[in-house]
Amino acid sequence: MPETYRIGEAARLLGVRVETLRRWERDGKIRTSRTAGGQREVPAEEVARLLAERRSTESPPAHTSRRNAFPGVITKVTKDTVSALVEIQAGPHRVVSLITREAADELGLKPGMQAIATVKATSVMVEVS
Structure with missing residues (x-):
């Protein structure tokens, strides 16, 4: 398991755009770090925290069916x-x-x-x- 996700992968997992994550970083909503080459990374714990926070405010769709x-x-x-x-x-x-x-x-x-x-x-x- 990665300890961090590249910003694009974190955005995909969270269901938001990369620009949204950059704004959240500026607003202090999410903690990021940079690689030696300057690329943004998001700690896996931050992704988990944001997903858990979203869970408490979202309701599942009324009409859904999934496989297993x-x-x-x-x-x-x-x-x-x-x-x-x-x-x-x-x-x-x-x-x-x-x-x-x-x-x-x-x-x-x-x-x-x-x-x-x-x-x-x-x-x-x-x-x-």
Whole structure:
């Protein structure tokens, strides 16, 4: 997992334009750094933080259907002695998974990582409001 994302990749993950990230940087909303060559980079933790903040203000679309793979960015990992609770922001969707701590450690899961949540269920209900 990268510790930082190039500004273009961070913008793509956040669903905004590069110009928006530059404005957020000027306004102090996001922390960035520069490479030795002068290119802007955004810490993975900043991407995760912004995705988590957006989650609390956005509502998911009313009419949606997806297959069982949800690519996104890990926003939070909470571990105890046996299990780990992993939160992924996948577009407008927040996916939460309870996995073993061993699996989380083997995968090196931490906020800012790109991940795909795969849902496997014997029964899924779909509602349209």
